[in-house]
Amino acid sequence: MVAAKSLMSLGGDNTIDETLFAHIARDLTEQGYSIRHAALPESLSSALFTYQQEMNGEKFIDAGVGRGDDYLRNEFVRTDEICWITGESATGRDWLSWAGQLQVYLNRHLFLGLFSFESHFAHYRPGDYYKRHYDAFRGEANRVLSLVVYLNPGWSTSDAGELVLYKDEQDRVGTKVTPLMGTVVTFLSEEFPHEVLPANRDRYSIAGWFRVNTSVTDRVDPPR
Numbered sequence: 001m002v003a004a005k006s007l008m009s010l011g012g013d014n015t016i017d018e019t020l021f022a023h024i025a026r027d028l029t030e031q032g033y034s035i036r037h038a039a040l041p042e043s044l045s046s047a048l049f050t051y052q053q054e055m056n057g058e059k060f061i062d063a064g065v066g067r068g069d070d071y072l073r074n075e076f077v078r079t080d081e082i083c084w085i086t087g088e089s090a091t092g093r094d095w096l097s098w099a100g101q102l103q104v105y106l107n108r109h110l111f112l113g114l115f116s117f118e119s120h121f122a123h124y125r126p127g128d129y130y131k132r133h134y135d136a137f138r139g140e141a142n143r144v145l146s147l148v149v150y151l152n153p154g155w156s157t158s159d160a161g162e163l164v165l166y167k168d169e170q171d172r173v174g175t176k177v178t179p180l181m182g183t184v185v186t187f188l189s190e191e192f193p194h195e196v197l198p199a200n201r202d203r204y205s206i207a208g209w210f211r212v213n214t215s216v217t218d219r220v221d222p223p224r
């Protein structure tokens, strides 16, 4: 019922593609990360692109302020600006619904116990970066799976701004991901250090995290 509803709200050619979810699940099982090109449903990425452009920077805040989780962030390591996606707009809801379906699929097939999802738009101006970091620290945070999608049509190699995903603490080479429209990256938050290299043009993306529920009697986490 819920699935049927969000399918309808995506409309047009934007049917939920379980094949993609299956590929992501297999990638995660085999290697702990997944990089899929031209993967996000096209009408969803173009709606997100338009929405993001129309916000015109007004709702963005410097990354590193604004949420309880920000102990994971630090202005010395990142210079981008962000805007949390709350589901106030139809486009935001379509995005959250798509991520929700991925969550349900992964829980069903990989038993990850993903409990909630949070995400934000990010804007890296030319020269902005996010130094090598983990999205979660082993045993400390409840972010278990990171999800990044890119909203940059026509990105070329000379635009730089790649995500570099390292396979472990020792890896200094990594795998470079071009932040091209429609690419979907998923990885286990505690396992893979990664960084965003400076770009030569404005770079737009959505970064999100699936969390497990680590609430205890006197502490609700994630916060309501």
Ligand SMILES: O=C(O)CCC(=O)C(=O)O
Residues within 6 Å of the ligand: 122, 130, 135, 148, 162, 163, 179, 194, 195, 196, 205, 207
């Ligand atoms: O934009 C990207 O490629 C990754 C962003 C990131 O690592 C983060 O926001 O934690």
Ligand SMILES: [Fe+2]
Residues within 6 Å of the ligand: 133, 134, 135, 194
């Ligand atoms: Fe990250």
